[in-house]
Amino acid sequence: MSDSPVHSRSAAKPRGRRAGVQDSTRRAEILATASQVFADRGYANTSVRDIGAECGILSGSLYHHFLSKDAMLLEILERSMDGLLVKYLNVKVSTDDSRARLRNLFEVALSFVAYEPNVARILQNEFNQLKHIDTFRPLLNRYNEIRKVVWRDVLDQSVEEGLIRSDFDLDMAYRIIMGAVLSAVHWLNPDGEYSIGQIADQYTIIIIDGLHS
Amino acid sequence: MSDSPVHSRSAAKPRGRRAGVQDSTRRAEILATASQVFADRGYANTSVRDIGAECGILSGSLYHHFLSKDAMLLEILERSMDGLLVKYLNVKVSTDDSRARLRNLFEVALSFVAYEPNVARILQNEFNQLKHIDTFRPLLNRYNEIRKVVWRDVLDQSVEEGLIRSDFDLDMAYRIIMGAVLSAVHWLNPDGEYSIGQIADQYTIIIIDGLHS
């Protein structure tokens, strides 16, 4: 591709990385800062000037690293969702007991909320609008895989293995559960009164056993 | 009407209402349309030109009815939250049985989501940013009253009356429950497979009895 005339020219540049090769340093720093600002103010309310200011550079300089504001958000969300999917799948194949499997799913989800709160907040607040925009459609595949291959599959397993009653609409159960889990973005604090593991236990209790005395 | 000359001038205007007296007609129509657009595209992504277009008028004409775009959103949310609070309080004082009281709270909340979906979606997507903006602070009072006077009080009652186990952190229970209920904005359809009452029953089952078989 591009222009190497004879043999040469070939090793002249770690630049021209706009396509997607990662710096792993400055690029990642900027994305981390941008995540925070997007989460705090909302994507539409955040200007590239805001992001630049938080990074200590001017807005124009951001375009050396990224093609557009949209591209920044897309990269932030894609990376995080990929990591989340891997952790989910790991739990799915490595946990035998039905109740423990569900509990560990809770723990993965809650850890995501606790340790990538900015991404979690962006997804909670904006995903339902982003998913209709062409640029962000790649996120929908990941979302659907998490929904179907991870959660819905595990819920089906739980019915088969006798943990969950068979007369409850599992699509509704899934929606209620995900709503309960994702809403933790509004209050979960990794340094709070309870550990993530303890909170996963509480979710397991309320969802499987119920609150009755 | 307008200008009948003789006795006249005294009854010349239902206008000059900018302060807050309600038309109940055009004003309400515009607010209903605006709610829809705000919910669909997000508040920050909606221009006053968009709202005008959906109403069949030009953006400048909106300022005859409202002081600003912010004022439109505030009025939409205040009205709805006031109505919701009234319905909640009615359930609280009129239901004796502990389990039924909780179920009826679910039904009020789910009806709100089903029949005022635009407001519910706006609140779900934007409340956490709006609550930090001075203009929208009046909403926080209503939110806190719903949280404390309605839900938290009823949960306390439920423990006292023996419905709910006493070893569960009720603040966490409240947050989990509200997350589960509000997430219904993403899927609840009043003409869907289940009635609102049936869905309230399902919520009661999953929260009180649990999903175990």
Add this chain to the structure above:
DNA sequence: GTCTATATCGCGATAGAC
């Protein structure tokens, strides 16, 4: 009550110097 016309501002993005 709506339209015409416009003021004023901040946005995303670009080009080229350094």
Add this chain to the structure above:
DNA sequence: GTCTATCGCGATATAGAC
């Protein structure tokens, strides 16, 4: 890799004719 400078556009809001 960042800055200087700026383009072109669309945003909220206003003033006054009709």
